[in-house]
Amino acid sequence: MDASSAYKDSLPTTPETLMERLSDAGISFSRHEHAPLRTVEDSKALRGEMSGTHVKNLYLRDRKKRNFLVVAQEDRDIDLKALPEKIGSDRLSFGSADRLFEFLGVRPGAVSPFTLINDPDQQVTLALDAGLLEAEMLFFHPLVNDLTLGVTADGLKSFLALSGHHPLVITL
Numbered sequence: 234m235d236a237s238s239a240y241k242d243s244l245p246t247t248p249e250t251l252m253e254r255l256s257d258a259g260i261s262f263s264r265h266e267h268a269p270l271r272t273v274e275d276s277k278a279l280r281g282e283m284s285g286t287h288v289k290n291l292y293l294r295d296r297k298k299r300n301f302l303v304v305a306q307e308d309r310d311i312d313l314k315a316l317p318e319k320i321g322s323d324r325l326s327f328g329s330a331d332r333l334f335e336f337l338g339v340r341p342g343a344v345s346p347f348t349l350i351n352d353p354d355q356q357v358t359l360a361l362d363a364g365l366l367e368a369e370m371l372f373f374h375p376l377v378n379d380l381t382l383g384v385t386a387d388g389l390k391s392f393l394a395l396s397g398h399h400p401l402v403i404t405l
Contacts, residue, residue: 235342235378236269236341236343237269237377237378238379238380240340240377241377244338244339244376244377245338245351246338247376248380251347251375251376252264252375255382258392258395260388260392260395261384261388262382262383262388263383264382265283265372265380265383266379267380267381269378269379270374270378270379270381271341271342271378273287273307273308283381283383284370285368285370285372286365286368286369286372287306287307288305288345288372288373289304289306289307289309290302290303290304290344290345290373291327292327292328292332292344293325293327293328294326294328294332295322295323295324295326296324299358300328300332300336300356300357300358301320301325301357301359302344302346302348302349302357302359303360304345304359304360304361304362305361305362305365306362306364306365309362309405311405312405313325316405319360319401319403319404320358320360320403321401336351336356336357337351338350338351338376339351339376339377342378343377344374345373345374346361346373346389346392346393347373347375347376347392349392349393349398350396351376352396353396353397355398357398358401359398359401360400360401361402361403362403362404362405363402365389366386366389366402369386370383371384371385371386371388
């Protein structure tokens with residue numbers, strides 16, 4: 234299965250449920266439909282007129298089987314050898330598609346901070362690049378990769394509080 238809306242009903246939380254929870258919490262967002270975007274390169278080529286900060290999201294695991302979601306500006310270099318010191322982990326590797334679905338309820342290509350809605354027990358540690366919290370508008374997939382939601386940094390902070398996640402704010 235791919236990560237598009239065609240399979241949204243197989244997810245633990247649908248994009249519509251996420252958007253309803255955002256609205257109920259008073260978190261404003263813009264909604265953008267587009268072809269599935271699987272990579273940063275796809276996003277750059279196909280995103281259209283979404284003016285603001287676009288990101289990349291890495292789902293990682295360390296040797297102690299701890300899960301991390303690292304979110305940074307799309308062009309930021311992330312040194313996976315230096316990252317463990319910044320986030321307090323052992324050596325990191327990419328988490329499998331099965332673990333991604335188990336812990337964040339999405340398929341590869343749809344990872345974003347919004348997936349933390351599927352982690353009520355805070356089993357995944359979120360690490361945010363500090364620069365994102367200064368952005369005027371941030372764009373994330375809402376559990377599928379053919380939609381993008383735009384939120385302010387304050388909107389992101391409100392969502393994270395709602396999800397019970399307290400991000401590690403790091404400088405990459």
